[in-house]
Amino acid sequence: MLFDSFFELLLLLLLSTISILGVVLFALGHVFYVIGYCMLQNFQKLDFIIGGGLGLITALFVALCP
Secondary structure, eight states: OOOHHHHHHHHHHTTTHHHHHHHHHHHHHHHHHHHHHHSSSSSOOOHHHHHHHHHHHHHHHHOOOO
């Protein structure tokens, strides 16, 4: 979990200068956070369903709202 916080800290530093690299590091930090969560907790099928549903709702919101 410390590893993902490091990438999110790098995002804040790089976002103002190199926005694309900052976004990539921010996404990478979230990937490491999810991996860390899955290692600490027993990943259940319900977690995947709820996470996928929330991701789908978020993607639809971003894509369809002006």
